Amino acid sequence: MPAHVSVPDDLVLHGPRVLGFASPGRIADRFGLDRDEVEDRLLEFAARGWVVHTRFADSGRWSLTEAGRVEDERRMAAELELTGAREHVVEAHTRFLPLNKRFGKVCTDWQLRPTRTEPLAANDHTDWRWDERVLRALATLGRDLAAVTDPPARCLQRLDGYSDRYLAALARVDHGDRRWVDSPEVDSCHRVWIQLHEDLLATLGIARGAEG
Template structure:
């Protein structure tokens, strides 16, 4: 049976929740939608008080209001009931939680390199043994992530792509582009990871921090 394809109207609302401060083009690219259609649906959602548009300097994007978060969670819950996927997503979230703790530790190790005199010393990336250990841990987490998301992708199309995006970011790190580990400005390992976490929380209606 092919994976369930979510309603574009639902994805236009869900996109800002998962992606954060998101443009119509970014939402459209993530879910394979038409950019103009996404923009039209966002404008409709805005009239209902579900999303708001904000501009900062040269950037602009959409985000959910509290009412929009509630509506998004209602729709995601309805989709789970429609597809019978609630148990599958709940199980995947349960497997993700310990991975998330490991990922947080690995990201800390990428950012900090403690010394005998400075336990919070920044990692200057001159200790290749330290960085290689971190990168091996990131690669292992990528394989574990795929084991969690692959069953989800076979059920819900909108949950596809996370493992591939993570692997693509890690490949860029392997080619010396260090910012692809944790930069919020690109589709880094960290960006992909937190988006999946937010996707699972929104889908199951769990408040961030309540699954730690």
């Protein structure tokens, strides 16, 4: 049976939850939607009090209101019931949690390189062995992530692609562009990971910080 395809209304509302402050273009690109259609739906949701528009320099971004978060979680719960995917997503979240702890430690190791005199010294990336160890750990996490996301993605199409995006970012790191480890400006390993975490929380209606 093919994976369930979420309706555009649900994806547009879900977009700002997963992506954070998101432009219509980012939402459209993430879910394969028409940008004009995304903009129209965001305006409708703003009229309902579900999203709010904020300007940053010469661009505008959208975020969910509290009412929008409630509505998004209601829709996600309904989708789980419709597709019978709840068990798969719950299992994915359970398996994700220990990976998330490992990922946090690896990201810290990428950003910091402790010395005997300075335990919080910034990593200047001159220690090749240190960075190689971190990159090997990131690669291992990428393989483990695929095993977590593949089962629910076979039920819900919107959960597909996370591991592919993560590994694509890691490939750019391997080609020498270190931004793709943790930069918020590109689709980095860290950015993909955070979005997946938020997607799982929103889909299951779990408040951040309330995980066991």
